[in-house]
Amino acid sequence: xxxxxxxxxxxxxxxxxxxxxxxxxxxxxxxxxxxxxxxxxxxxxxxxxxxxxxxxxxxxxxxxxxxxxxxxxxxxxxxxxxxxxxxxxxxxxxxxxxxxxxxxxxxxxxxxxxxxxxxxxxxxxxxxxxxxxxxxxxxxxxxxxxxxxxxxxxxxxxxxxxxxxxxxxxxxxxxxxxxxxxxxxxxxxxxxxxxxxxxxxxxxxxxxxxxxxxxxxxxxxxxxxxxxxxxxxxxxxxxxxxxxxxxxxxxxxxxxxxxxxxxxxxxxxxxxxxxxxxxxxxxxxxxxxxxxxxxxxxxxxxxxxxxxxxxxxxxxxxxxxxxxxxxxxxxxxxxxxxxxxxx
Amino acid sequence: xxxxxxxxxxxxxxxxxxxxxxxxxxxxxxxxxxxxxxxxxxxxxxxxxxxxxxxxxxxxxxxxxxxxxxxxxxxxxxxxxxxxxxxxxxxxxxxxxxxxxxxxxxxxxxxxxxxxxxxxxxxxxxxxxxxxxxxxxxxxxxxxxxxxxxxxxxxxxxxxxxxxxxxxxxxxxxxxxxxxxxxxxxxxxxxxxxxxxxxxxxxxxxxxxxxxxxxxxxxxxxxxxxxxxxxxxxxxxxxxxxxxxxxxxxxxxxxxxx
Numbered sequence: 001x002x003x004x005x006x007x008x009x010x011x012x013x014x015x016x017x018x019x020x021x022x023x024x025x026x027x028x029x030x031x032x033x034x035x036x037x038x039x040x041x042x043x044x045x046x047x048x049x050x051x052x053x054x055x056x057x058x059x060x061x062x063x064x065x066x067x068x069x070x071x072x073x074x075x076x077x078x079x080x081x082x083x084x085x086x087x088x089x090x091x092x093x094x095x096x097x098x099x100x101x102x103x104x105x106x107x108x109x110x111x112x113x114x115x116x117x118x119x120x121x122x123x124x125x126x127x128x129x130x131x132x133x134x135x136x137x138x139x140x141x142x143x144x145x146x147x148x149x150x151x152x153x154x155x156x157x158x159x160x161x162x163x164x165x166x167x168x169x170x171x172x173x174x175x176x177x178x179x180x181x182x183x184x185x186x187x188x189x190x191x192x193x194x195x196x197x198x199x200x201x202x203x204x205x206x207x208x209x210x211x212x213x214x215x216x217x218x219x220x221x222x223x224x225x226x227x228x229x230x231x232x233x234x235x236x237x238x239x240x241x242x243x244x245x246x247x248x249x250x251x252x253x254x255x256x257x258x259x260x261x262x263x264x265x266x267x268x269x270x271x272x273x274x275x276x277x278x279x280x281x282x283x284x285x286x287x288x289x290x291x292x293x294x295x296x297x298x299x300x301x302x303x304x305x306x307x308x309x310x311x312x313x314x315x316x317x318x319x320x321x322x323x324x325x326x327x328x329x330x331x332x333x334x335x336x337x338x339x340x341x342x343x
Numbered sequence: 344x345x346x347x348x349x350x351x352x353x354x355x356x357x358x359x360x361x362x363x364x365x366x367x368x369x370x371x372x373x374x375x376x377x378x379x380x381x382x383x384x385x386x387x388x389x390x391x392x393x394x395x396x397x398x399x400x401x402x403x404x405x406x407x408x409x410x411x412x413x414x415x416x417x418x419x420x421x422x423x424x425x426x427x428x429x430x431x432x433x434x435x436x437x438x439x440x441x442x443x444x445x446x447x448x449x450x451x452x453x454x455x456x457x458x459x460x461x462x463x464x465x466x467x468x469x470x471x472x473x474x475x476x477x478x479x480x481x482x483x484x485x486x487x488x489x490x491x492x493x494x495x496x497x498x499x500x501x502x503x504x505x506x507x508x509x510x511x512x513x514x515x516x517x518x519x520x521x522x523x524x525x526x527x528x529x530x531x532x533x534x535x536x537x538x539x540x541x542x543x544x545x546x547x548x549x550x551x552x553x554x555x556x557x558x559x560x561x562x563x564x565x566x567x568x569x570x571x572x573x574x575x576x577x578x579x580x581x582x583x584x585x586x587x588x589x590x591x592x593x594x595x596x597x598x599x600x601x
Binding site for chain 1 (some may be wrong): 351366393395414415419420424425426427431433434435436440443444445446447450454457458460464467468495507508511600
């Protein structure tokens with residue numbers, strides 16, 4: 001699990017578990033990258049659902065990181081919106097390529113996250129949650145009243161699809177307009193998610209992750225041993241906002257439009273719910289949460305007016321019976337052990 | 344030259360004066376204790392020295408350098424490290440993880456270095472593990488080293504708190520009520536432990552209520568009452584000081600252990 005744990009607990013079954021972990025992960029990747037897109041190549045709706053789930057997972061990974069510093073962040077929608085508008089404005093008003101807009105949108109969201117974070121991260125608990133919730137709404141209203149620059153309520157449309165990305169005349173990524181667009185976006189979303197989870201996994205298992213965990217448990221104590229608390233919590237929050245910005249840029253270019261209500265308070269709440277329901281203790285928690293819940297929601301489409309009702313009942317049931325998230329199902333041995341110690 | 348000098352320190356909360364014109368100097372290698380009735384301003388004084396709150400006026404000088412009002416983590420970096428009352432630990436980590444995390448000040452690798460697991464970061468990790476093991480051994484926590492901190496028996500919590508502080512390599516260690524809630528045997532063990540830390544060259548400041556332990560362990564004692572200094576001297580001087588007996592000790596002779 002971590003460099004610390006590796007040095008301290010040498011379980012007999014540890015190497016076997018690492019190998020089987022790798023096999024499971026490899027199988028998932030094969031299904032995700034090869035089986036699913038080829039099987040559903042002719043069903044753009046399903047491809048779009050999986051793609052959306054991928055990028056929602058990606059955005060939620062950022063929120064998950066702010067959980068590790070002990071903050072409930074209901075403001076991720078704001079940064080998805082900021083990233084989305086950054087891409088929209090840069091590509092339509094300045095004619096920049098999407099491949100420049102995408103990282104820039106993340107960086108802009110991250111920078112704004114640093115500025116906000118320096119102030120609001122002093123707050124904890126419900127106060128931080130409330131101010132981030134308000135932030136989502138404030139940013140939405142900001143874009144709504146942005147005049148010609150943001151396009152007001154209808155927003156910005158006719159955003160170009162990603163163009164060709166080449167290096168020395170070799171095409172690295174083809175023009176999205178000239179290939180199967182759904183497949184192209186599917187792979188873009190998949191690559192983002194895989195890179196995104198790799199980075200978050202690496203952060204949380206390195207010493208950085210331990211520092212974040214120490215902040216979650218006691219900021220005063222962290223400060224007393226010389227940890228620059230303000231610096232690390234802003235760092236975690238800025239990374240979270242970066243993820244939000246990248247995700248927002250993706251949705252903007254895949255919809256080819258953006259308007260202020262694309263990401264609202266409800267979306268911010270959903271990002272949190274994906275983390276909660278997937279399991280806060282696991283890096284893969286937000287991914288499992290986002291995939292299962294988002295796909296479930298789409299499947300319940302058949303129920304028409306009862307869709308929301310059944311969906312909420314399922315979510316409430318998960319919270320009641322699996323308070324540590326869906327992934328806690330996977331670890332009966334571990335949960336038994338920790339219960340034993342507590343007794 | 345004194346290691347730590349406090350000059351005319353004052354802290355007001357609204358109209359209330361919590362610490363009023365306190366001055367003293369702590370020499371290297373000393374065990375210096377601050378006592379006083381509840382609400383005398385002992386804990387506030389600790390917070391002022393370690394920069395967890397800013398003084399209204401006055402200065403704190405450490406190794407000849409004015410550290411007043413610096414951020415708390417910078418003060419820790421300079422070597423002034425505190426422990427907390429009660430059970431302030433990283434509850435959701437094991438004992439050894441608690442101590443490893445607390446080695447922050449010794450890390451030479453950058454955040455990016457830790458992210459990419461650079462050779463320097465790996466060397467840091469290795470060193471922290473070794474150092475954590477030796478701290479755990481010195482403080483007698485080996486038997487619980489892989490225990491989740493929140494499951495620890497009460498007696499070990501304060502030792503873990505001290506182990507966390509030791510990981511930051513303090514020059515001056517400020518212990519906030521290290522003996523409170525302990526039975527005489529546990530107190531004896533921690534008294535020995537504190538002496539052991541001092542013998543390793545670390546200057547100790549204590550806030551404590553347990554008079555028996557204070558009189559045994561301290562080189563000098565500062566008595567506070569209502570935020571002001573009542574007396575400053577060796578244990579035997581304090582025990583016979585008229586003002587101290589008047590203000591504080593006289594009422595409860597048995598607390599003194601005389």
